[in-house]
Amino acid sequence: MEIKDLQKEVDNWISQFEEGYWHPLSMLARLTEEVGELAREINHLYGQKPKKPEEPPGDLPGELADILFIIVCYANSLNIDLEEAFSNMMEKYRKRDSERWTQKTKL
Structure with missing residues (x-):
């Protein structure tokens, strides 16, 4: 699924409710x-803080997906194209940080 598809799916879901997107x-x-x-x-x-024996197991993928949902909601509510924003961000990192870390050598 592409980012624009995520944005459209979230918008379709949120748009069915009168309340719509929350304030920023x-x-x-x-x-x-x-x-x-x-x-x-x-x-x-x-x-260093393990769960207590009576606590249910966590859901790390679910927590990451919750964050992604809110980020998509944020972008949609502010009319931000996340694909374009992500592409611009990667270009910035490629230019700014290409010499910052040690490149892996190809075998």
């Missing part, structure tokens, strides 16, 4: 909340 500040709060949930799962899986 509310979406930022939601994004922060979701990143916190991702951080908690990462800490349980790879950090």
Whole structure:
């Protein structure tokens, strides 16, 4: 699925509700909340705070997908083409950071 397809699917889903997209500040709060949930799962899986035995297993892919959903909502509500934004961002990194790290050698 391409990014534009993600944006269209989310817009179709959100558009069926009168409330529509949340205000940008509310979406930022939601994004922060979701990143916190991702951080908690990462800490349980790879950090020094294991889950308690009675806690259910986490869903790392689901937490990442929640963040992606909010980012797509944010972009849609502000009329941002994420494919174009991503392409521009990658070009920036290619120019700015191409000499920053050690390139892998080809076998």
